[in-house]
Amino acid sequence: xxxxxxxxxxxxxxxxxxxxxxxxxxxxxxxxxxxxxxxxxxxxxxxxxxxxxxxxxxxxxxxxxxxxxxxxxxxxxxxxxxxxxxxxxxxxxxxxxxxxxxxxxxxxxxxxxxxxxxxxxxxxxxxxxxxxxxxxxxxxxxxxxxxxxxxxxxxxxxxxxxxxxxxxxxxxxxxxxxxxxxxxxxxxxxxxxxxxxxxxxxxxxxxxxxxxxxxxxxxxxxxxxxxxxxxxxxxxxxxxxxxxxxxxx
Numbered sequence: 001x002x003x004x005x006x007x008x009x010x011x012x013x014x015x016x017x018x019x020x021x022x023x024x025x026x027x028x029x030x031x032x033x034x035x036x037x038x039x040x041x042x043x044x045x046x047x048x049x050x051x052x053x054x055x056x057x058x059x060x061x062x063x064x065x066x067x068x069x070x071x072x073x074x075x076x077x078x079x080x081x082x083x084x085x086x087x088x089x090x091x092x093x094x095x096x097x098x099x100x101x102x103x104x105x106x107x108x109x110x111x112x113x114x115x116x117x118x119x120x121x122x123x124x125x126x127x128x129x130x131x132x133x134x135x136x137x138x139x140x141x142x143x144x145x146x147x148x149x150x151x152x153x154x155x156x157x158x159x160x161x162x163x164x165x166x167x168x169x170x171x172x173x174x175x176x177x178x179x180x181x182x183x184x185x186x187x188x189x190x191x192x193x194x195x196x197x198x199x200x201x202x203x204x205x206x207x208x209x210x211x212x213x214x215x216x217x218x219x220x221x222x223x224x225x226x227x228x229x230x231x232x233x234x235x236x237x238x239x240x241x242x243x244x245x246x247x248x249x
Contacts, residue, residue: 002081002085002088002232003110003231003232003233004053004057004078004228004229004230004231004232004233005053005078005079005080005081005232005233005234005239006051006052006053006056006078006080006081006242006245007019007081007083007084007085008020008025008029008084009032009035009052009056009245009246010081010083010084010245010246010247010248011246011247013247015083016083016084016085016086017084017086017087018084018086019084019085019086019088019089020032021086022086022089022090022093023089023090024089024090024093024095025089025093027130027164028129028130032245032246034059035052035055035056035059035245036244036245036246038055038059039052039055039242039244039245042055043243047243048241048243049241050076050241051078051079051080051239051241051242052080052242052245053078053079053080053081053233053234054074054076054077054078055245057074057078057229058074058076060225060229061074061225063126064126064176064221064225067126067174067175067176068175068176068177069176069177069218069221070218070219070221070222071222072222072223072225072226073226074229075229075230077235078233078234078235079234079235079236079238079239079240079241080234080239080240080241080242080245080248081234081239082239082240082248083248092106092109093106094106094107094193095193096129096133096134096191096192096193096194097133097136097192097193098193099196100117100193100196100197100199100200100203103117103193104117110231110232111227111231112224112227112228112231114202114203115206115220115224116224116227116228117197117203118197118203118206118207118210119206119210119217119220119221119223119224120221120224120225120228121180121193121194121197122178122180122181122210122217122221123221124169124170124180124190124191124194125169125170125172125175125176125177125178125179125180126169126173126174126175126176127168127169127173128166128167128168128169128173129166129167129169129190129191130163130164130165130166130167131155131156131162131163131164131165131166131167132163132164133191134152134156134167134190134191135156135158135163136192137190137191137192137195138152138153138156138158139153139158143187143195144187144188144189145186145187145188148183148186148188152167152190155167167190168190169190169191170183170190171183177214178210178211178213178214178217180194181207181208181210181211181217182211184197184198184207184211185198185207185208185211
């Protein structure tokens with residue numbers, strides 16, 4: 001969990017607990033089999049040359065492009081890390097129930113800034129969240145826009161059995177667009193950390209801007225992804241080129 005070095009792809013070993021099963025990632029981060037499949041094909045064509053980390057960075061870009069989002073250049077040549085750190089996930093990965101100040105501090109510790117917080121949060125235009133993450137927001141102190149609240153309470157009944165149910169992060173879960181910001185402006189942000197962006201004068205101004213200007217969001221998202229994909233990169237003799245993404249050589 002040091003940056004863009006593929007540690008999340010590693011399975012548990014006798015030496016370390018992998019990051020896949022950290023509470024923040026378990027049943028939330030998915031699609032490992034897609035990366036494994038791509039890696040297997042790449043190894044057949046060009047053995048021990050392309051890292052799992054580069055494949056992951058390229059796959060992230062292609063997923064965004066295929067769902068209607070922006071393209072950005074992906075520099076290649078990263079190497080794969082040799083270990084994983086499950087405990088570090090809780091310390092370094094932003095939580096949906098953390099304060100905006102704490103989330104921003106985690107970004108700035110990696111060389112990112114408050115604009116990157118707002119822009120990269122826009123990735124929540126795709127995908128789902130598990131219901132246990134939002135039940136406080138639905139039942140303890142419901143403050144969402146009424147139609148969104150009713151719909152989400154139906155998806156996530158206030159019972160333990162619904163904890164693993166999935167709720168859409170925004171209203172267009174398979175299309176990359178600026179609906180995430182529109183939802184926040186309309187008081188329908190799914191996560192506490194989403195809606196909190198509107199409460200701060202600086203981040204709130206950016207949210208309103210992106211809600212009305214999707215092209216600016218696309219441009220800024222591409223720039224922030226270039227920055228993010230450069231965090232904690234291993235090159236040269238550091239790390240390795242894994243033969244299989246789930247294990248070190």
